[in-house]
Amino acid sequence: MKTEEIARDLISRSTVSPVTSEDSFAHLIQMLKKHDIKSELREYGGVHNLYAGFGDESVCFNGHMDVVPPGNGWTSDPFDPVVTDGRLYGRGASDMKGGLAAQIAAFLELKERGHSGASLMVVGDEEQGGRRGTSAMLQDLREEGRLPKVGVIGEPTDLDIQVGMRGIVWLDIHVFGDEYHASKPRLGDNATSDLPEVLKTLNGLEMSHSEDDKLPKPTSEVTAINTGDVYNSTPSRITVGMDIRYVRSQSPKTIVRDVESALSEVEADYRVEVRSHSGEPFLLENRGFQEAAVSAVESVTGDTPEAVTSGGASDGRFFAREDIPFVEIGLDTEEVHVANESCSVHRMRQLKESYVQLAERI
Numbered sequence: 437m438k439t440e441e442i443a444r445d446l447i448s449r450s451t452v453s454p455v456t457s458e459d460s461f462a463h464l465i466q467m468l469k470k471h472d473i474k475s476e477l478r479e480y481g482g483v484h485n486l487y488a489g490f491g492d493e494s495v496c497f498n499g500h501m502d503v504v505p506p507g508n509g510w511t512s513d514p515f516d517p518v519v520t521d522g523r524l525y526g527r528g529a530s531d532m533k534g535g536l537a538a539q540i541a542a543f544l545e546l547k548e549r550g551h552s553g554a555s556l557m558v559v560g561d562e563e564q565g566g567r568r569g570t571s572a573m574l575q576d577l578r579e580e581g582r583l584p585k586v587g588v589i590g591e592p593t594d595l596d597i598q599v600g601m602r603g604i605v606w607l608d609i610h611v612f613g614d615e616y617h618a619s620k621p622r623l624g625d626n627a628t629s630d631l632p633e634v635l636k637t638l639n640g641l642e643m644s645h646s647e648d649d650k651l652p653k654p655t656s657e658v659t660a661i662n663t664g665d666v667y668n669s670t671p672s673r674i675t676v677g678m679d680i681r682y683v684r685s686q687s688p689k690t691i692v693r694d695v696e697s698a699l700s701e702v703e704a705d706y707r708v709e710v711r712s713h714s715g716e717p718f719l720l721e722n723r724g725f726q727e728a729a730v731s732a733v734e735s736v737t738g739d740t741p742e743a744v745t746s747g748g749a750s751d752g753r754f755f756a757r758e759d760i761p762f763v764e765i766g767l768d769t770e771e772v773h774v775a776n777e778s779c780s781v782h783r784m785r786q787l788k789e790s791y792v793q794l795a796e797r798i
């Protein structure tokens with residue numbers, strides 16, 4: 437089956453994250469069956485995922501079936517794919533049903549060519565953090581002694597090769613004040629008065645680290661402010677949420693220390709907490725695998741892809757956790773999560789061919 441047809445079929449299923457129905461995989465299971473490949477549906481906490489493999493299952497294609505909600509501003513039905521001027525339009529075209537279609541087509545072609553083995557992992561909650569998809573499935577595969585040797589993830593990269601990413605920590609900074617009735621302002625300290633100084637200190641906070649020549653600089657941004665929804669009393673606590681991307685010389689511990697030390701200069705009563713630590717910094721150390729990926733894409737497109745480390749979080753961090761080398765290679769990054777999302781049909785075919793070439797080089 438052609439990559440484009442598979443992509444159209446995938447897009448026509450409105451699999452807004454997380455995927456909670458087995459039916460979303462029914463057609464894919466049929467398609468795999470026609471190629472003598474047995475699928476396993478794996479459900480974790482109500483999220484449905486699919487795993488299929490043949491031979492030694494050594495090269496794992498990992499892609500996600502879930503998409504973000506379509507939102508507004510579409511000029512066509514987001515779940516009724518159309519091709520205009522060589523571009524396929526629909527929710528998930530680039531993130532990442534186009535990439536997933538290329539993976540499925542490559543997987544089937546490898547089976548037909550008698551390749552030694554590959555596996556296909558199609559998950560249903562990447563957009564929700566991946567815990568009930570890739571993370572849970574890799575844990576199961578480890579227990580079953582079936583972990584792949586390498587991972588190939590189809591997240592958008594503009595056909596460059598993502599070989600690393602920064603770690604991610606979310607912090608909660610609680611700023612405390614006195615709770616009193618708003619009609620009696622002389623009764624205490626209003627925590628909201630401390631907020632401007634706190635925010636100024638936190639946004640873009642410089643954290644201690646040694647220069648990492650392989651990963652982008654650390655970043656720290658305030659992304660949430662929660663004061664509750666009471667209007668006639670002052671808040672006893674305001675919680676400021678932060679997103680921090682960090683490099684290999686840092687850790688959640690050093691980050692909390694840096695935030696605390698910066699805030700000690702501010703006149704406020706506060707406490708810093710790690711809300712979540714969803715990924716360690718990662719850098720692919722396996723040069724052979726990286727070179728194979730570069731040469732695979734180059735042989736198809738004629739261009740030398742860049743090895744990039746600037747992308748956001750993906751399920752790759754779970755491969756990193758299991759010490760499985762992985763690369764990400766996928767479609768257009770500019771079209772991700774937008775209205776009228778699209779991908780180039782030509783690039784999608786090139787991506788499929790690159791996946792086949794990469795598997796054959798391993």
Ligand SMILES: [Zn+2]
Nearest residue numbers: 531532562591
């Ligand atoms: Zn994605």
